[in-house]
Amino acid sequence: PIFAEGLDFMQFMQSQSAIYFTFSGQFMFFELMSEMKDFTEFTKTFRIAGPFQVSIYLLVGCVGYYYKGTEASGYFLDNLGFGPAYRVASALLCFHIIVGFVIVGNVLCRILHIQFSPFRANDLSWRGRLEWAAVGFGVTATSFVIANAIPFFDLLTGLIGGLLLPPL
Numbered sequence: 758p759i760f761a762e763g764l765d766f767m768q769f770m771q772s773q774s775a776i777y778f779t780f781s782g783q784f785m786f787f788e789l790m791s792e793m794k795d796f797t798e799f800t801k802t803f804r805i806a807g808p809f810q811v812s813i814y815l816l817v818g819c820v821g822y823y824y825k826g827t828e829a830s831g832y833f834l835d836n837l838g839f840g841p842a843y844r845v846a847s848a849l850l851c852f853h854i855i856v857g858f859v860i861v862g863n864v865l866c867r868i869l870h871i872q873f874s875p876f877r878a879n880d881l882s883w884r885g886r887l888e889w890a891a892v893g894f895g896v897t898a899t900s901f902v903i904a905n906a907i908p909f910f911d912l913l914t915g916l917i918g919g920l921l922l923p924p925l
Contacts, residue, residue, distance in 0.1 A: 870892045
């Protein structure tokens with residue numbers, strides 16, 4: 758079937774929220790471009806990364822649907838069963854999350870560094886680098902605590918994705 762049998766409004770909206778959250782990086786593009794020496798070079802990267810990201814998400818979704826169909830659970834790795842495929846997929850997912858966090862975290866750390874110490878935000882001395890490292894460590898530690906302290910974190914990110922990201 759094109760739509761899952763028994764699909765109700767809440768399941769549909771949760772799926773939509775997950776999609777919105779997945780492609781929520783668009784608001785970061787302007788921040789990244791503002792930090793570049795030549796912002797016109799950004800479109801080259803986007804022309805490669807955008808279609809690649811869409812095609813990989815589509816491929817994973819189609820392969821998962823082909824093998825599991827309507828029996829697939831919401832979290833993709835739960836469908837694999839523990840074994841080599843699970844380990845490889847987990848490693849790739851971990852790498853994907855780390856790359857995304859580094860990109861978004863750099864922009865957030867820069868904003869915080871400018872707020873806390875505007876005169877050393879571009880300073881490459883030991884003190885400027887130490888401040889940058891402290892801000893980076895603080896953002897990473899805070900993110901780790903929040904992600905592990907909230908038992909319903911996946912539902913929270915879905916809510917954020919559905920309510921706040923489309924207007925952005």
